[in-house]
Amino acid sequence: MWSRIVTRHFRFALIFAAALLVQLDSARGEGGGAPETAGPLFVIEGLSGPEAVHYDAEQDVYFVSNFNGDAAGDANGFISRVGPDGEIETREFMVGTPDFPLHGPRGMRIVDELLWVADADGLHAFDRRSGKHLDFIDFSGHAPGFLNDVEADPAGALYLTDTGNARLFRIVDGQITVLAAAELESPPNGIVWYSAAEAFVLAPWGGGLELKAWRPATGELVELGRLPEGGNIDGLEEYDGRLIVASQVDQSIWSWRAGEAVKLFDTPGRPADIGIDSRRGRVAIPYIVLDRVEIWALPEKQ
Known part of the structure; x- marks a missing residue:
């Protein structure tokens, strides 16, 4: 008799505990803060200040x-080509030339067959298939502070942020125009074309939280x-109608859509200029100091 009572109470306790765990998991998915994740899918190592x-x-x-060391003038920066599984196919796939050295490559964007790369003194263009250096747009006449990220509009015009001097440039047929300067309260870091707003979104550097x-x-x-x-918002990209944003102060990745921001997960270091694998719904997160890139799965909902 007594054993049957104990057994019934034990079964009830198990059912109650299971129900409580389900409620807690649901609350984690709906509430604030970063939801629990399994961590990165894989890590790309063997890099140098990515x-x-x-x-x-x-x-x-x-x-x-x-x-690869100094980001300003040591002429030894490079672009690596990495497979979707994280294997480095060619570590120094793109490099500068004696006439147009690649010092500290930063943000990149593809326009047709070219990969445009922001650097200390201007914009480099590489053949995205062969890796050959094809062109350079010199910004030295504009006293650049820290040229940082590059984007293109639907017509193919290029846009470049200058985080050091809080400016935004437009480049058409090699001609450079300053679009915004004094009106920028926070220096722009990353830049992305956000189709939902038909506008370029600028990532604020230096404490601002406004996009x-x-x-x-x-x-x-x-x-x-x-x-x-x-x-200290660094990289940001559009994916599935939302903005994926890298925040360095709290070392985290956020999702923003229609006025609602959700923290996706915390990162082990300060995330820099992220990239999105649009085929698989993954975000690639570079860490300059850690010399590595992590690939994380993006939650489908947020």
């Missing part, structure tokens, strides 16, 4: 820019949204 990652969907490869949008059709600079916490 600052940015850009994914080439057609070739199914990542391009990783490497500072500013610059609309080329009107020349307006407006506040698109903000993150509730974090700061």
Whole structure:
């Protein structure tokens, strides 16, 4: 008799505990803070100060820019070509030339068959298939501070952020124009074309949390949204109608859509200029100081 009572109580306790765990898991998915994740899918090591990652969907490869020491003037930066499984196919796939050295490559963007790469003194263009250096746009006449990230509009015009001097440039047929300067409250770091707003979104560096949008059709600079916490926003990319954002202050990756920001997960270091594997729904996160890139799965919902 007594054993049957104990058994019934034990079964009830197990059922109650299981129900409680389900409720806790649900609460974690709906509440604030970073949800639990299994960590990175894999880690790309053997790099040297990786600052940015850009994914080439057609070739199914990542391009990783490497500072390789001084980011300003040592002429030894390079771009690595990495497979989708994290294997480095060619470590120094793209390099500079004696006339146009690659010092500390940063943000990258593909336009047609070219990979454009931001560097200390200007923009380099490489053949994205062969890795051959093809062109260079010199910014030395514009007293660059820290040229950082590059993006293109739907027509193919290039846009480049200068984090050091809080400026945004447009480049058409090699001609450089300053679009925004004094009106930028926070120096722009990353830049991405956000189709939902038909505007470029600028990542604020230096403490600001506002995501500013610059609309080329009107020349307006407006506040698109903000993150509730974090700061020193570096890379940002559009994926599935949302913005994926890297925050260095709190070492985290965020998702932003229609005014709502959700922290996806915390990172082991300060995330730099992220890249998105649009085929598999993954984010590639470079860590300059850690000399590595991590590949994480993006949650489908957020």
